[in-house]
Amino acid sequence: MREGRALSPGQAALLALVLAYLGLILLLPLGAMALRALEAGPAMLLAIFSDEAAMEGLGLTLVLALIALAANGLFGVGAGLVLVRHRFLGRKLLDALVDLPLAVSPVMTGLAFLLVFGRGGWLEPWLEVAGLKVSFAFPGLVLATLFVTFPFTLREVAYVLIELGTDEEEAAVTLGASPWQTFRQVTFPNLRFGLGYGLVLTLARALGEFGAVLVVGGAISGQTQTATTFIYNALEERQEAAAYGMALILAVASVLFLLALEWIKRQRGKEK
């Protein structure tokens, strides 16, 4: 376009349509939120950092996100290797199931967890014996977060593994490398950007998760209230400044994630 190549009327109309669409569903709401937050004034926004409930919620969300990060880092690489490199009965079924969390509404996920772990749930008798509380408690939040986040790293890792093929691994083996040496020195370094990309998506998903943690956790302030459920509760209680303050924190995190994803994409491009 910069060379001044004229758009045909059809192309111009399509471009206008795309821009209008993106403006309406992306920029307008995000811009409105930013404006509203600014209107509230820096002081009120900063007040969020001295709001004990807010900080507890944010802390809880961060802990959940870190757990999701660690679990998906290990699980994503392990399951990716199994799914791509091994042939076993039921592999296709497993491959399809991996995408389930993307297809299922998080609220439904929360309900499903309640059916298993909640009051009158299948596992309740055993949990009681063990003295474990899962629903409306931290373990429930962890389970819900892991459920909604697990496709991201796995998918990225599997995609990279398929693209890589087995040549480099076979070369390492013929050169005398053990399975561990092959993984550590050949497979893993080739996975690192895919894994990084998947982990940033995981982090974003974990920070943003709402429905499942609300249903399973109940958003009890100081106990199971996360950053997103804090916003929800604050709006319910008409504490708009707190809601926008927290929303702004999450928005800043999102921008950082976007930048991280762009950076990884570029690094990946360089390596090819």
Add this chain to the structure above:
Amino acid sequence: MSIRVSHLCKRFGAGADQFTAVDDVSLEVQSGELVAFLGPSGSGKSTILRIIAGLETADSGSVFFAGQAADHLHARARGVGFVFQHYALFRHMTVARNIAFGLDVQGKPKAEQTRRVHELLELMGLSGLGERYPGQLSGGQRQRVALARALAPEPQVLLLDEPFGAVDARVREELRHWLRRLHDEVHVTSIFVTHDQEEAFSVADKVIVINRGRVEQAASPAEILDHPATEFVARFIGDANVYEGVAQGGHVPVGRLQVPADGLPDGTPVSAVLRFYDLKFWREETGIARVTRTMTLGDRVKVEARIDDGPVIYSQFPRRSSLLAGIEPGARIHIEVTLARLYPRAGSGGIIVAPGQALS
């Protein structure tokens, strides 16, 4: 180290999709030899190579290194250098680290690694490129790095899977000379897989022709050219016209062309394989064919003609040869068959027939 392969079989897939890649293959490679596996794509030649390397497991049969069965040995313990068609260089490591990899995983001291890397960079004409990444090299350079990496741990056997398939023609030519020179210097027992007969014949001491998972012929290049053991070899090696016909009065008629078939009983169905260079064309108004096209291919000219009442026939002549006089599209020509190879269609044994004499 000598390699012997005995009654190797390998099938892929299951049920109706099952496909026999290697079908009872036995072959031998002497210590220090440079051998080519030559065959069309899908003939199973790469699979045999991968089984020798231990990258694939045979369904039955055995591989012997220096007379010792190697079937139970894992690929990493076979001491085999393997070069892949698409280089398979470790893309996140420098050239030097790629080459040192085999020594590094064996725990060889750093000083020894560095010395060997330098030695190989020099041998491969890659001096000064040690700190580059594979992505910064040309195809030919990458394949030389792959070769250096495979040679670094001083393998007893070097296996190359279509090593020059991914580079352009000029570089391919260069790499062939490289491989031959390298082999003359290092003398490691080597097998390379190729579908290019020129490559096989110009580089290897011995060529093993493989088709549909079976060994068709294992012999020196000259032997294979002069005495193809099977119809497949005769068709596949050297450019040839192939006709099916029935012997009649000492000839196999192909249109108006009489292919000599002295001593063949009337009514025998045969495939007649006529190499381009075993044919002579000359201009004659009363001839039996008409030239339809001439194609200049570098130093050679390929001539296409249609036999009266028969199929198309090709021949080939040196570009400035007097044999080409008057050979132009539209010209009537006579055809002389200087050597014909006839293969009775039921069996596999070939009969070579030169005019006036019948050989077997």
